[in-house]
Amino acid sequence: MELEKRVQESTDRCVYEEEETQVKDGTFRHNNDSRGARLDQVQKKESIINKSLDKLKETSTDVLQGTQLLAVDVAAATDLLRRGLIGDELAEKEKQALRRTLTDLASVVPIGFLMLLPVTAVGHAAMLAAIQRYVPSLIPSTYGRDRLDLLRKVEKVKEMEEGSLNETSEE
Missing domain, CATH: 1.10.287 (Helix Hairpins)
Incomplete structure (x- = not known):
């Protein structure tokens, strides 16, 4: 610069x-x-x-929403884990969600460590690009494009529902 x-x-x-x-x-x-x-x-x-x-705003939004998704997944996984520990039988879909969340949590640690390294912004971008290209499974699924797009669609539907509810209550 x-x-x-x-x-x-x-x-x-x-x-x-x-x-x-x-x-x-x-x-x-x-x-x-x-x-x-x-x-x-x-x-x-x-x-x-x-x-x-x-681009900075978009990336910041992705990181924030991915972190929020991870928090929601952790809360749900904690409940599933508690249920499993007390002896309830978990459905296959619940087991998969628990595995996915545990894998995401395990992958947050190395990614977080790499982002805390004292490297330039270009270095961080290069590391992330290399990870995305060569080890994409290392990036938590909550930060993936598919889940973020799904979250945005759900938010739009909620906004539309709230808008229609507000219009009917005003009449």
């Missing part, structure tokens, strides 16, 4: 010096073009910043 700033400042100085030279020579051809180029550069920077902010 610092390197990009320095390069940009150097480029701006060169353009500014070129404009001064042109003014001294009495030629104004590049003056408007360079301002247009600067405007394009500013717009590109703003676009990149907006895209980065959007």
Whole structure:
């Protein structure tokens, strides 16, 4: 980032010096073009910043919702585990949910450890990309695209139901 700033400042100085030279020579051809180029550069920077902010918001939302899903799964698994320990027979689907949650909890530990390592943001992104590509089962299922999309659909349905209930109560 610092390197990009320095390069940009150097480029701006060169353009500014070129404009001064042109003014001294009495030629104004590049003056408007360079301002247009600067405007394009500013717009590109703003676009990149907006895209980065959007990506950051999206990722933050995914992490928050994945953590909430994990908490819900842990609560349900605790209940299932308690039932199993007191002697109740668990259905196959309940056993699978318990296994999935225990696997997710076991995979949170190494991922959390890797994210706490003192590495740059690029290093963290590279680690996550490598994990997603070579060991995708290490990422907890609650942070997976399928479960997050399902959660978002359920939330939309709840919002629609609340909206229709509010409309009927107002009438």
